[in-house]
Each structure stands twice: as C-alpha cells, then as structure tokens.
Amino acid sequence: MKTPVVSLENVSKNYKSLQALSSINLQLAQGEVLGLFGHNGAGKTTMMKLILGVISADAGDVTVMGMQPDNKSAWHMRAKMGYLPENVMFYEQLTGLEVLTYFARLKGQSKSHAKALLEQVGIAHAMGRQVKTYSKGMRQRLGLAQAFIGEPKLLLLDEPTVGLDPNATAEFYSSVDQLKTQGTSVVLCSHVLPGVEQHIDRAMIISGGKTLALGTIAELRAAANLPTQIKPQGLNGALLEDSMLKSYVNSAGHLTVPEQDKLKVLRHLLADESLNDIAVESANLEQVYQYYLAKTEQTKNTKAEA
Amino acid sequence: MREILTVANKEFQDGLRNRWLLSITLIFAVLSVGLTYFGAAASGAVGTTSLSTTIASLASLAVFLIPLIALLLSYDSFVGEQEGGTLLLLLTYPLSKNQLLLGKFLGQGGIIALATVLGFGSSALLLFIQNSDIAILQTFGYFILSATLLGLSFTAIAYMISLVASEKSKAAGVALITWFFFALVFDLALLALLVGAETGLSQTALTQLMMLNPADIFRLVNLAGLDSSDVNGALAIAIKANLTQSQLLMLLLGWVAAPLAIASIIFKNKKL
Numbered sequence: 001m002k003t004p005v006v007s008l009e010n011v012s013k014n015y016k017s018l019q020a021l022s023s024i025n026l027q028l029a030q031g032e033v034l035g036l037f038g039h040n041g042a043g044k045t046t047m048m049k050l051i052l053g054v055i056s057a058d059a060g061d062v063t064v065m066g067m068q069p070d071n072k073s074a075w076h077m078r079a080k081m082g083y084l085p086e087n088v089m090f091y092e093q094l095t096g097l098e099v100l101t102y103f104a105r106l107k108g109q110s111k112s113h114a115k116a117l118l119e120q121v122g123i124a125h126a127m128g129r130q131v132k133t134y135s136k137g138m139r140q141r142l143g144l145a146q147a148f149i150g151e152p153k154l155l156l157l158d159e160p161t162v163g164l165d166p167n168a169t170a171e172f173y174s175s176v177d178q179l180k181t182q183g184t185s186v187v188l189c190s191h192v193l194p195g196v197e198q199h200i201d202r203a204m205i206i207s208g209g210k211t212l213a214l215g216t217i218a219e220l221r222a223a224a225n226l227p228t229q230i231k232p233q234g235l236n237g238a239l240l241e242d243s244m245l246k247s248y249v250n251s252a253g254h255l256t257v258p259e260q261d262k263l264k265v266l267r268h269l270l271a272d273e274s275l276n277d278i279a280v281e282s283a284n285l286e287q288v289y290q291y292y293l294a295k296t297e298q299t300k301n302t303k304a305e306a
Numbered sequence: 307m308r309e310i311l312t313v314a315n316k317e318f319q320d321g322l323r324n325r326w327l328l329s330i331t332l333i334f335a336v337l338s339v340g341l342t343y344f345g346a347a348a349s350g351a352v353g354t355t356s357l358s359t360t361i362a363s364l365a366s367l368a369v370f371l372i373p374l375i376a377l378l379l380s381y382d383s384f385v386g387e388q389e390g391g392t393l394l395l396l397l398t399y400p401l402s403k404n405q406l407l408l409g410k411f412l413g414q415g416g417i418i419a420l421a422t423v424l425g426f427g428s429s430a431l432l433l434f435i436q437n438s439d440i441a442i443l444q445t446f447g448y449f450i451l452s453a454t455l456l457g458l459s460f461t462a463i464a465y466m467i468s469l470v471a472s473e474k475s476k477a478a479g480v481a482l483i484t485w486f487f488f489a490l491v492f493d494l495a496l497l498a499l500l501v502g503a504e505t506g507l508s509q510t511a512l513t514q515l516m517m518l519n520p521a522d523i524f525r526l527v528n529l530a531g532l533d534s535s536d537v538n539g540a541l542a543i544a545i546k547a548n549l550t551q552s553q554l555l556m557l558l559l560g561w562v563a564a565p566l567a568i569a570s571i572i573f574k575n576k577k578l
Contacts, residue, residue, distance in 0.1 A: 049394075049578070052398045053398075054394065054397050054398060055577075055578065072402075075400045075401075075402065076400055077400075078398060078399060078400040079399075079400045081398065083398045085391050085394055085395050086391075087391060088390065088392060088395055089389075089391055089392070090392065091320075091390075091392070093320070093323060093324070102312065102316050103399070105308075105312045106312055106396070106399045106400070106401055107399060107400065108308070108400075146395075
C-alpha cells in the first residue's frame with residue numbers, strides 16, 4: 001500500500017481548558033477527496049491548521065507527505081499544499097492580479113501562472129480591478145485560485161462553495177474532480193451541502209473534537225440504517241387499505257421503509273396496476289449527518305442521566 | 307531570501323500606492339526647507355540661518371514627527387492582516403515568521419528611509435549649492451542617518467505593538483500612547499527627576515537614563531556636534547557627557563535591533 005498523503009494518529013489538541021480535538025485518526029490516500037463535516041466549533045479548522053503545520057498537536061502524530069508539517073525542515077513541502085481559509089479578506093486596495101501574483105511569487109511561481117489561474121476560476125476579466133470592487137463570489141474565486149497555486153498535491157478547502165452561484169459551484173466541483181484525476185488529495189471542509197456527496201470519496205463527521213463517523217457515504221448510510229423514502233403516485237389512498245403497506249405510511253402519505261424491506265415493498269407496489277409513477281430516495285448525506293449528531297446527543301444524555 | 311524580497315516589494319509598493327512615500331517626503335522637505343530659509347524670521351531676518359540653528363530646530367521637530375509617522379505607517383502591519391485572515395494564510399506558505407517580519411521591515415523601513423533621505427536631503431542640497439561648505443553635507447549626513455534609524459526603531463516598536471494587539475483599534479491606541487510616552491512624558495519625567503532629586507542627578511546617570519529613549523538618543527546625536535548656545539534644557543547638560551556621535555548611532559542601531567528581536571519572539575509565540 002502507498003503511504004498516505006495525510007496521516008493523523010491519535011491526535012489531540014487543547015486550547016487552554018477547551019479540548020478542540022481528541023484522539024483523531026485519519027488516513028488520506030493520494031487522489032482521495034474527503035468531506036469533513038461538522039458544525040461551527042466542531043474542530044474542523046483546528047484539524048486543518050494541524051495538517052498545515054500552523055499549530056502543533058498536543059498528543060499523537062501528524063504526518064503530511066511523510067513529514068511533520070510543523071517542523072522547519074518540512075517548509076519546502078508547503079509549496080505543494082493549497083489552503084483556502086474561511087472568510088479571508090484579501091488586500092482590498094490591490095488588484096486581483098496583484099494579489100494572486102504576490103501569493104504565487106511566495107510559492108516560487110510566476111505572474112503568468114497567476115494569470116492562468118485567474119482564467120481557470122473565471123475572473124480574468126476583472127484581474128485589473130481592485131479587490132474591494134469584487135463581489136462575494138468573485139472573492140471566493142480569487143481565494144480558490146490562490147489555493148490552486150503551484151498544482152498542489154494536497155488541497156485543504158474551508159467552506160469552498162460559500163457565496164458561489166450554482167454555476168460557479170458546478171465549475172468548482174469539476175475543478176476538484178479534475179485535480180483528483182491528477183492525483184491531488186483534497187479535504188473539503190464544509191457544512192453539509194447538497195451535491196457534495198457525488199464528489200467525495202469518504203466523509204468524516206466530527207463534533208466536539210471527536211470523530212462521529214468516517215467512511216464512504218454508502219458505508220455510513222448502511223451503518224446508520226436509515227429508512228428509504230418511497231413516493232408512489234396514482235394509488236389514490238389505496239396505501240392505507242393495504243395490510244402490508246399500511247405500517248410504512250408516514251404523515252405525508254409517503255412510505256418510510258427500512259433498508260431491508262425496500263425490495264419487498266417495491267415489488268409489492270410494482271405489482272399494482274394503478275401505479276403510474278414512483279420515486280425512491282435513499283437517505284441523503286444531510287440525513288446521515290443528522291443521524292450521527294443525534295446519536296451522540298443521545299449517548300451524552302444517557303450518560304448524564306446515569 | 308526570495309521570500310523576504312517578495313514581501314518587502316509588496317510592502318514598499320503599498321507605501322507608494324497609499325501615497326505614504328509622497329506625503330512623508332513632502333512633509334520632511336517642506337519642514338527642512340522652511341526651517342532652513344525662514345528659521346531666522348522670528349528674529350526679524352529672512353535668509354538662511356546658521357547650520358547649527360537649522361539642525362537644532364529640525365531635530366526638535368523631527369523627534370516628534372518621525373516616531374509618529376513610523377508608528378502610523380506600521381501599527382496595523384500584522385494585526386490588520388490577522389483580522390483579514392491573510393496572516394494565517396501567509397503562514398501556511400513556504401515562508402517563515404522571521405522572513406515575513408524582515409520582509410515587512412525592509413519594505414516599510416525602505417519607505418521611511420527613502421522619504422527621510424529625499425525630504426531632508428533636498429534642503430541639504432539647497433544649502434550646499436548656496437554655501438558649498440562641506441560641513442553642511444556632513445552634519446546633514448548625520449542628521450539623515452540618525453533620523454532614518456529613529457524611524458526604523460519606531461517601525462520595529464510598531465511591529466511589537468501590532469503583534470501583541472488583538473484588534474486594529476487597540477493597536478492604534480497603544481501606538482498613540484507609545485508615541486506620547488517617548489516623545490513627551492519621558493523627557494518631562496527626566497526633568498522632574500532632575501529638579502526633584504535632592505542629591506541631584508549626576509551627568510552620567512542622566513545620560514544613561516536618556517539611552518532608554520531612542521528619541522533622546524536621536525536628539526543627542528544631532529545636538530552633540532553643535533554649538534551648545536542653541537541648545538537648552540536637560541539636553542544641554544547631557545550633551546557635555548562624553549559619548550561620541552558614532553557611539554550614539556550604535557546605540558540607536560541597538561534600538562532598531564532590540565525591538566525587532568522582541569517582535570520576532572512575540573511572533574514565534576503568537577497563537578493563530
């Protein structure tokens with residue numbers, strides 16, 4: 001097996017009395033895209049800072065491309081890492097091209113490289129304008145261009161699609177897919193967003209500095225064992241009269257079916273002549289996420305009661 | 307080195323863009339040319355005044371202005387980037403904290419140094435063309451060198467403030483207090499000590515105390531070589547102490563290096 005690009009082993013980090021991360025384990029392979037989910041204060045940014053080497057872990061080992069990122073000798077490898085921080089305000093009085101050229105030079109790249117990146121993210125037309133005239137979406141694109149400097153082997157993106165319109169979001173995801181085929185590993189740090197699941201290989205859900213779940217979406221969905229929603233049309237209330245289906249009907253008139261009964265119910269429905277359409281929806285990422293959050297809440301509560 | 311120069315270049319360009327270089331140069335030029343030609347107006351005459359009077363008046367004005375300008379230019383250098391989020395971003399680049407600090411210092415220090423040379427140099431040149439006395443260039447040379455060092459010293463002090471402060475507005479407040487302390491309070495306190503101390507303060511002790519203030523060292527550098535009839539107050543006594551101009555300049559250089567070193571230590575321990 002190849003050595004992972006990022007490896008966290010039993011990593012913990014405290015800020016004074018606050019435990020920001022505790023016993024985190026993660027291996028990120030080359031060309032893998034990981035979705036890192038959790039709400040504000042869950043420890044997402046702390047984890048990114050640890051991987052970037054801006055802060056050091058209190059316990060455990062952080063290894064990035066075979067080195068400790070907080071060590072001085074690992075600095076040259078930072079040119080191969082791209083980071084998009086959340087809510088970054090670039091130098092307002094500079095033009096987009098000036099900002100990107102500055103950052104490109106710091107990574108040993110040229111002005112023409114900066115120009116090419118501005119074209120790639122679609123703001124080349126505004127590169128001669130001051131950043132203060134940019135819209136939220138344009139600033140976000142500039143930030144992305146900044147993260148893409150030097151064809152990084154590892155990309156850490158904090159809320160990359162905030163402020164992007166649907167078109168730009170689609171373009172962004174296609175850039176991620178493209179980078180992935182070039183062998184770039186990506187950590188997408190985000191609140192759960194619709195559409196993100198097709199672009200990530202694995203998801204990691206954290207809360208309160210602890211890992212709640214880590215695996216492919218299919219694995220997480222299977223482990224959560226969330227029911228499938230089935231929405232048949234054309235049955236005209238026959239559902240409630242059917243002895244087999246009756247128990248699955250929910251308040252909206254749809255069927256909520258556990259994974260193991262899904263096929264049985266579908267066959268039963270398809271046998272009905274009056275059925276003219278059917279929609280089957282597996283639990284989406286958001287529901288999986290909610291499930292894991294709710295589960296920890298429950299264990300916390302039971303612990304408190306005990 | 308490439309990293310330091312990249313940062314320095316950006317900071318220098320910022321100084322040009324924000325018209326800092328232009329306005330500081332203009333202030334210094336107007337001041338020095340004005341004092342050179344009209345310094346004697348108070349005594350009823352217009353025309354160039356004596357070199358020592360000119361330098362004495364220039365020094366006593368510059369000692370207020372230069373620290374204020376340097377603090378204004380640099381107080382938000384780090385805290386501003388911290389608020390914007392670019393400081394964290396820069397530190398994820400292949401760029402050490404010291405390289406960032408030195409780069410900023412080179413860039414912003416370059417603005418101050420260039421403005422000092424151009425601004426005060428212009429009147430030195432004017433005087434020299436009129437009188438063609440080599441002593442003018444020498445005296446102004448010391449003045450410009452010490453003024454630059456004074457500016458750099460307060461740039462480094464501004465970095466300390468900028469690295470400690472958590473907000474831009476707080477940094478501005480602290481910078482103002484710092485200026486007030488070094489430019490005014492310190493000398494008043496010295497005077498009070500001089501007058502109030504029963505046994506009287508020895509000349510050496512007084513001079514040693516003055517070494518604790520870069521602004522006072524600057525004054526001493528420029529007044530030491532002059533006719534002491536143009537100088538009065540606590541300074542006149544201190545001047546008689548036997549420190550050479552080059553020793554004083556070395557001390558001023560120490561006042562550049564020390565705050566810079568402290569800023570580096572603060573930066574190293576700064577939480578992000």
